[in-house]
Amino acid sequence: MNGRRLGGLAVGAWGVLLTAQPLNRLAAQHVSIGPQIAFGDYREVSSDLHYTGGGIGAQATVEWKKFSADVVLTKVKYKPVTGAAATTEFDASEVDVRLRYYIAGPVSGEVGFINRKADPEFEAQSVGAVTAGARMAYLLGPGVRMALHGGMMFGAKYSGGGTTAGFGALQLGLGLTVDALKGRMRLTGDYGFQRFSRETDDGSGALPAPIQQSLGRIGLAIAF
Amino acid sequence: MPRSTWLLLAVSLICPALGAQTVQNATLRRAQQAFDNLDYRQALTLGQASLRERLTGFERARAYELVGFTYSGMDSILKAVDAFKQVVLIEPERELDPNRTSPKALSAFQVALTQILVIRQLRVDSVEFIGGQGAVGIRYTVTQPSRVVTRVTGGTLGSVRIDSTVANGQVNIRWPARMPNGDPVPAGNYNVVVDATIGQNSFSASQPIRITQGAVDTLAHLTSLPGYTYLPETEIPPKSWRPLGLAFVYTGVALAGTSALSNGKLGSASMKEGGAIGGGIVLAGFIMTLKKPAPQAARGNILYNSLLREQISRRNVEIAQENTRRRQQVALAVVPLPRTGGGR
Numbered sequence: 431m432n433g434r435r436l437g438g439l440a441v442g443a444w445g446v447l448l449t450a451q452p453l454n455r456l457a458a459q460h461v462s463i464g465p466q467i468a469f470g471d472y473r474e475v476s477s478d479l480h481y482t483g484g485g486i487g488a489q490a491t492v493e494w495k496k497f498s499a500d501v502v503l504t505k506v507k508y509k510p511v512t513g514a515a516a517t518t519e520f521d522a523s524e525v526d527v528r529l530r531y532y533i534a535g536p537v538s539g540e541v542g543f544i545n546r547k548a549d550p551e552f553e554a555q556s557v558g559a560v561t562a563g564a565r566m567a568y569l570l571g572p573g574v575r576m577a578l579h580g581g582m583m584f585g586a587k588y589s590g591g592g593t594t595a596g597f598g599a600l601q602l603g604l605g606l607t608v609d610a611l612k613g614r615m616r617l618t619g620d621y622g623f624q625r626f627s628r629e630t631d632d633g634s635g636a637l638p639a640p641i642q643q644s645l646g647r648i649g650l651a652i653a654f
Numbered sequence: 655m656p657r658s659t660w661l662l663l664a665v666s667l668i669c670p671a672l673g674a675q676t677v678q679n680a681t682l683r684r685a686q687q688a689f690d691n692l693d694y695r696q697a698l699t700l701g702q703a704s705l706r707e708r709l710t711g712f713e714r715a716r717a718y719e720l721v722g723f724t725y726s727g728m729d730s731i732l733k734a735v736d737a738f739k740q741v742v743l744i745e746p747e748r749e750l751d752p753n754r755t756s757p758k759a760l761s762a763f764q765v766a767l768t769q770i771l772v773i774r775q776l777r778v779d780s781v782e783f784i785g786g787q788g789a790v791g792i793r794y795t796v797t798q799p800s801r802v803v804t805r806v807t808g809g810t811l812g813s814v815r816i817d818s819t820v821a822n823g824q825v826n827i828r829w830p831a832r833m834p835n836g837d838p839v840p841a842g843n844y845n846v847v848v849d850a851t852i853g854q855n856s857f858s859a860s861q862p863i864r865i866t867q868g869a870v871d872t873l874a875h876l877t878s879l880p881g882y883t884y885l886p887e888t889e890i891p892p893k894s895w896r897p898l899g900l901a902f903v904y905t906g907v908a909l910a911g912t913s914a915l916s917n918g919k920l921g922s923a924s925m926k927e928g929g930a931i932g933g934g935i936v937l938a939g940f941i942m943t944l945k946k947p948a949p950q951a952a953r954g955n956i957l958y959n960s961l962l963r964e965q966i967s968r969r970n971v972e973i974a975q976e977n978t979r980r981r982q983q984v985a986l987a988v989v990p991l992p993r994t995g996g997g998r
Contacts, residue, residue, distance in 0.1 A: 469927060480920075603908070623911070645927060
C-alpha cells in the first residue's frame, strides 16, 4: 500500500532527523519524549461497526526556534462494543507526525501525515493521509499549556479502496501539557478526532463508508 | 609714641630672624646693645666698625640694617636709604613689618627698594597637571622698570627662555612645562631663573624646582548610571478568570467540533475521550485561575533597560577611549625646592 510505504519512510526520516542532531544543538532546543496510555473509539461504515479499546503509545516533541515537531505512535486494541455487529477485535497501529511553524500570537501552522494500520488487515481500514491545519496554544499558567488544533487530511488512501472528497477528511485535537520537576517532566493529555467521509464504488454507484476515530492519550514525558 | 619706642619695636622684629642665625661678631653685638640703650652715636660707630670686620652675609645684613635704623632714628634719611640698599642687595627678600616699624625707617626702606634693581618674592606654585593641559604659575616682583627674562635651566633642557618682558612691580607668568617640540619636560631638578636688566645694572634670582612625571589616573568603567536602576523585565499580571474561561472555550470548541464533524451515519459521537482530556484542561484552568499568574514580560521595562544598557555601554566606550588617551599622557608634578641663597 502506498500510504504504508509513505508512513514508514517518513517515520524513518523523522527518526534520523531527531537523532542525528549533534548534542550541542540538542542543548539549544527543547526535546521531550515519553510513554502514553491510549484509549479510543472507532467506527466504520455504520454504527454497527463500533469498537472501543485501549493501548499504549509514545510521543516525542522537538522545539527549535519557531519550529516544533510531534511524533506520536499509538497501538490500540479495539474490541467490538456490546451489541455491535462486529465480532472480531483488531489492533490499530498509528503514526502521527506533525511539523509546526509558529506564525503569530497563539497561532501556528502545521503539516504532517498520519498512517494507521489495522491488524488483521481486513477487520478495519488501514489509512494514510497528509495533514495540514492550524494550532492555537495558550499558556494557562506557569508550565501549563493547552492547545487546540484542527485541519484537513488530504490524499487519503485506504487499504480497502475508496475515495474521499476534497474536504471530506477532517481532524480536530485538544492537548494539555503540565511541566513538573522544574520542567524536567511533563504530564501530557491529548485528544484527537478524525473523520474520513470515505466513499466506495463497486460499480453500482458511490456508497458512503465513513471512518471515524476518537482517541485520547494520557502520558508522561521527560524533557531535556 | 616716642621715636625710640618705634625703633625698639623695629629691632624686636629682627629678633625672630636672629633666632635662626645668631650674631657672633662682638662688635656688632655691642652695636646692637648700644642701639637698644638708645645710644645712637655709639651704635653707629660700632655698627660701622663691625662692617670693616669679617662678617657672615647674615651678620653683614644685620649690621647694615642696624646702621639704617640708627640713621633713621637720627633723621639722616639719605644715609639710612643707603644702608637699607645694602640690606636689600644682600637679602633681597628682606621685608619690614609696616605695623611694627617706624614710618621713617619704613619710608627709607621703600625708597631704597626703588633705587636698586632686585627681583623679590620669586615664587613657583606647587602644582600637578596633565602635560599639555595646565601650566605652572610663576610670580615675582621687580623693583625697577627693567627688561626681565625668565628662563628654566637644568636637566636635559639646557636653558629655555619662557618669558621676556619689560616690567615693574609684580609679574605673573604661566609656564606650560613643555619642551620646544611640545613634549612634557622630563623629570628632574631645574632652576627657574629670572634676570632683570636695566642699563648697566642687572639682577638675577632663581628658584629650584623638581619636576616629576607620573601616569594619569584612568577612569573606572560604569556598571550603572547614578540615579538610574534597572527595572524588572517581568511583571505579574493581576489575577483573572481568563485561564478558566479559555479552558472552557478550548474544550467547548473541541467537543462541539467533535459533535459537529461526527458523521450522523455512525451514530452519536463518543465524547468520552474528549471529555476526559477537556475535563483535565478545565481543571488545570481552574487551578491556574486560583494560582498566582505567571510573570509576563514588561515591554516598557525591557525597552527602558535596553536603553539604559545602551547608555552605559556607550559611556563605557567613551571611557575606554578616554583611558586610552590618558595612558598616552603624562601627569607632571612641579614642586619648588628650598633656595640655597639670594639673588645677585
